[in-house]
Amino acid sequence: MTAVLARGLRKTYGTKTALDGLDLDVGEGTVCGLLGPNGAGKTTAVRILTTLLRPSGGRAEVAGHDVVRRPREVRRNIGLVGQHTAVDELLTGRQNLELFGRLHHLGAAAARARAGELLERFGLRHDGPAKDYSGGMRRRLDLAASLILAPPVLFLDEPTTGLDPRSRTEIWRAVRELVAGGTTVLLTTQYLEEADRLADRVAVVDAGRVVAEGTPDELKSRLGGDRLDVVIRDPERLAEAAGIAARAAGGPVESDPDARRVSAPVADRVKALTEVPAALAAAGIEAEDITVRRPTLDEVFLTLTATETPAHAGEERA
Ligand SMILES: Nc1ncnc2c1ncn2[C@@H]1O[C@H](COP(=O)(O)OP(=O)(O)OP(=O)(O)O)[C@@H](O)[C@H]1O
Ligand SMILES: [Mg+2]
Numbered sequence: 002m003t004a005v006l007a008r009g010l011r012k013t014y015g016t017k018t019a020l021d022g023l024d025l026d027v028g029e030g031t032v033c034g035l036l037g038p039n040g041a042g043k044t045t046a047v048r049i050l051t052t053l054l055r056p057s058g059g060r061a062e063v064a065g066h067d068v069v070r071r072p073r074e075v076r077r078n079i080g081l082v083g084q085h086t087a088v089d090e091l092l093t094g095r096q097n098l099e100l101f102g103r104l105h106h107l108g109a110a111a112a113r114a115r116a117g118e119l120l121e122r123f124g125l126r127h128d129g130p131a132k133d134y135s136g137g138m139r140r141r142l143d144l145a146a147s148l149i150l151a152p153p154v155l156f157l158d159e160p161t162t163g164l165d166p167r168s169r170t171e172i173w174r175a176v177r178e179l180v181a182g183g184t185t186v187l188l189t190t191q192y193l194e195e196a197d198r199l200a201d202r203v204a205v206v207d208a209g210r211v212v213a214e215g216t217p218d219e220l221k222s223r224l225g226g227d228r229l230d231v232v233i234r235d236p237e238r239l240a241e242a243a244g245i246a247a248r249a250a251g252g253p254v255e256s257d258p259d260a261r262r263v264s265a266p267v268a269d270r271v272k273a274l275t276e277v278p279a280a281l282a283a284a285g286i287e288a289e290d291i292t293v294r295r296p297t298l299d300e301v302f303l304t305l306t307a308t309e310t311p312a313h314a315g316e317e318r319a
Contacts, residue, residue, distance in 0.1 A: 004029045004064060004154050004185035005050060011058035012045050012209075019045040021209035022059065027187055027202075029153075032180055034200030035189040036298075038306055042209040043189035044084055047158050050187070051081045064154050080147035084158040084189075086139055087146065090132040094125045094142050101146045119145040123175060137168025144175055155179065157188040161195060173199055193298035203298075207306045220301045226251075228300075229267045231277060232290040236261045245280045249273040267293065 005027035012020040020042045027033040035043050048054035050061055052072040061068045064078035088097045095116050102112025120126055123141040131139060140160060147155060157176070161169040176199060180186055190196055196203045197217045205213040205220070213220060229249065233242050236258055243254045243263045249272060250265035257264070267273040270293040281288050 002029045002065075003027065003062075004031075005033070005062075005187055007046070007050070007059065007061040009059035010046065010049060010056050010061055012042070012049060012054070013057045018209055020049070020056070020059075023206070023210055025061075025187075025204060025211065027185060029185050030180065030183050031201040032176070032186045032188065032199055034196035034203045035187065035206055036191070036193070036196050036203055036302060037189070037206035038191070041206040041306075043206055044158055045209075046206070047081070047083075047156050047187070047189060051079055051156050052076055077150075078153050080150070080152040080155045082140075082143045082147045082155075082157045082160055084162070086143050088131045088139060088142050091130050093128055093130055094120060094134070094138075094145075095128075097131060097142060098145055098149065101149045105149050107149070115149055119148060124171075135168070137164050137171060140164060140168065140172055141175065144172065148179070153183070154185045154187070157186060159189055159191065161190070161192065169195070193302055197298045205302060205305050213301075213305050217298055221296050221298065223301065227267050227270045227273075227293045228264055228296050229270075229273045229277065230262055230264050230290070230292050230294065231281070231288055232260065232262045233281070234261070234287040234289050238286050239263065241284060242281065242286055245277060245284065245286070248280065249277050261289070266296075 003026055005025060007023050007025040010020050010023040023042065023046055035046065037043050045054065049056050050063055050068060052068050052075050055069060063075045066074040068075050092100065098116035098119055099112045102115050107115060123145045125138060125142055125145065127134065127138065131142060134142065161172050164172065176186055200217065202214065202216055203220060204211045229246060231242055231246055233239065239256055239258055239261065243256050246263045246265045247254050249267055251268040252266040254263055254265040274293055278288065278291055
C-alpha cells in the first residue's frame with residue numbers, strides 16, 4: 002500500500018513557483034528520502050503533505066486520505082518533526098512531552114505514561130530545561146514529541162542538520178527502529194550520506210520537481226558504473242595523468258589539483274586497473290593511490306542538479 006502519494010503537486014507564492022508538478026509514491030513501512038539543494042521545495046512539499054499549507058494544484062494523499070479534503074484524518078495519522086525545533090525551552094523534556102500529550106487530547110495519566118516511555122526510549126532522562134540540552138538531545142526530544150500518538154506516517158524535515166556525527170547516528174538509529182516497527186518515514190535531507198544510509202528510495206528534487214527517483218544503488222548506477230580515482234605525488238603532472246586516465250575513461254575526466262587527483266568513469270574496471278598504472282609508470286608519474294569505486298550519491302546529486310549556468314546563479318544572488 003502507498004502511505005504517501007503526490008500527483009502533480011504545485012505551489013506558487015505570487016510569481017514564485019516552489020513546487021512545479023511534484024510526484025511521489027512512498028510505500029508503507031519504507032523510508033523515502035527527499036534530497037535537494039536549498040530552495041528546491043522540500044519543506045513546501047512536507048508542509049502540504051502535513052496539511053499545514055494548501056497546494057495551488059495537483060493532489061496528495063497520506064495514509065489513504067486526501068490532504069485537502071480530509072485534513073483531520075491525515076493529521077490523526079502523522080507525526081511531524083519540522084526544520085526548526087518546536088520544544089519549549091523552559092520546560093524539561095518530560096514536561097514538554099506531557100504537554101504535547103495533553104495537546105493531543107491524552108488524559109493526564111496517559112500523557113505522563115507516554116512521556117515516560119518515550120523519554121526512556123530516546124535516552125532523555127536528563128532533568129533540566131530543554132534550553133540546556135545539546136543539539137542532539139533536542140532533536141531526539143523533537144522526534145519523541147512527534148511520536149506521542151505513535152503515528153503510522155512520520156515526516157522529518159532535515160532531522161540531523163547541524164548535528165555532530167554521533168548525534169546524527171543516534172537519530173538514524175531511532176528512525177531505523179521506528180521503521181522496523183512498521184512506521185513509514187518521509188525525510189528531507191541535504192546530506193547524501195543520510196539518504197544513502199537511511200532511505201529505501203530517494204527522490205531527488207530540484208526546482209520543485211522530482212528529477213530522479215530510485216534506490217540509492219539505482220541512482221548510482223545511472224551515472225554509468227565505476228569510477229577510477231588516481232592520486233599522484235607531483236601536482237605538476239596532473240594534466241599528464243588526466244591525459245592517461247582519459248585513454249581508459251568512458252566519459253569526462255575531472256581533475257582536483259588540491260587532492261592531486263584525477264577521476265573518471267570507466268566501463269571496464271579490470272582494463273583500467275591494468276592499463277592506467279602501466280601508462281603512469283611508463284611516463285614516470287608516481288601514483289600514491291589508484292582505485293576503482295562506485296560513484297557516490299554526491300556525484301549523482303551534483304550531476305542531476307547541476308542545471309544552473311554560472312551567469313544565472315550570479316543573477317539570483319544580485
Ligand atoms: N512563504 C513563502 N513565500 C514566498 N516564497 C517562499 C515561501 N516559502 C518558500 N518560498 C520559496 O519557495 C521555494 C522552495 O522553498 P522550500 O523552503 O520549500 O525549499 P527547501 O527545499 O525546503 O529549502 P531548504 O533546503 O533551504 O530548507 C524557495 O525558492 C523559497 O524561497
Ligand atoms: Mg527546507
